[in-house]
Amino acid sequence: MFISISIPLADETRVRPYTIASSPEDGDLFEIVFNRVPGGAGVAWLFERKAGDEINFTGPFGAFTLERAPERELVFIAEGTAIAPIRPMLRRVFEQKPGHPVRLLYAADRVEHLLFRGEIEGHAIAHPQFQFETIIADGGQEALYARIMAEVERRWVVTDNDRMRHFYVCGIGAGVLRIRDLLRGAGYERRAVRYEQW
Ligand SMILES: Cc1cc2nc3c(=O)[nH]c(=O)nc-3n(C[C@H](O)[C@H](O)[C@H](O)COP(=O)(O)OP(=O)(O)OC[C@H]3O[C@@H](n4cnc5c(N)ncnc54)[C@H](O)[C@@H]3O)c2cc1C
Incomplete structure (x- = not known):
């Protein structure tokens, strides 16, 4: 919201x-x-x-919200300040004690620009099914999204055939739409790939 x-x-x-x-x-x-x-x-x-x-x-x-955690693996992808809508979603998900893996891939140009890092690491300690991974790429917006795209493709497109995951993606500019298109084009359901572009 x-x-x-x-x-x-x-x-x-x-x-x-x-x-x-x-x-x-x-x-x-x-x-x-x-x-x-x-x-x-x-x-x-x-x-x-x-x-x-x-x-x-x-x-x-706004409608980029998460009320109930899906009964599926859940993947959040965010960049810089665009962690903002994901933060309350994480809290909501963990309150519901999800039975499936929850992952966050969070990218920034510098480590200091990973917001709420301590809080997110706290979720990872408290909830063993939560995997928190970061990407640091300081070559500008294009380089950052190239790294995110490569990681998304490697993890959730080319290395397995599971297409039941749900994604929530938030970031700045056209890179968000490229991630959306990569996932939907790979066979994930349209409604399972939610996104907000800033
Ligand atoms: C739904 C939605 C929610 C948003 N929530 C936030 C928020 O919580 N925090 C926040 O900082 N911004 C947020 N933004 C972006 C914000 O509304 C403004 O676009 C931003 O603050 C720049 O506004 P401006 O008038 O200063 O500059 P503008 O001239 O409007 O923008 C300058 C450039 O900055 C880029 N940009 C915009 N936001 C960011 C950002 N956060 N990081 C890096 N580049 C950016 C734009 O793509 C543009 O190229 C959100 C945008 C949308 C659409």
Whole structure:
């Protein structure tokens, strides 16, 4: 789920979506995380806000959510800040004590940009069926997605014939659609490959 924040710049008012990175169980307060992207005037405005400042937003909106863990292996794939929608999904899944493997493949350009790492490693310690793996690739967006694509292809396309897994993919730009197309093209059901492109 995301909220749409209204960002008043000098020459325009932008509306940008930001994902709720916390869980409904956390109560009235919710968390968002944002990345200072090069040339991103909207997010630069957000970085200038201080504690106590008010912001205008609408929402929540969105359908990239997970209510019940499927009775199948579940694979999450995320990059950088796009772990935000996956974080509450992981919590929801583990509350339901899944009987199938749960995997997270999480990529970033630097180790410091793997968000909520301690928390995710905590899930891996508490839940033996959870496998958490990371990819670090610092050659830019294209290189990062090339690495993710190669890993996805090697693990879940060429090395076995199981096509019952469910995927949740979140990331930035066209790379997300390439991952979606790779999986659906390999025979995974359309509804079993859910994604959100930022
Ligand atoms: C459904 C949805 C949920 C989103 N949730 C979040 C969130 O929780 N946190 C967050 O930081 N952003 C999130 N975004 C992206 C966010 O809405 C803005 O696009 C981003 O903050 C840049 O806005 P801008 O106006 O500053 O720059 P723009 O001029 O709109 O964008 C500049 C460039 O930054 C790229 N970009 C956008 N977001 C990121 C990012 N997070 N990391 C790297 N590159 C990026 C864009 O592809 C674009 O090329 C989400 C987008 C969508 C569609």
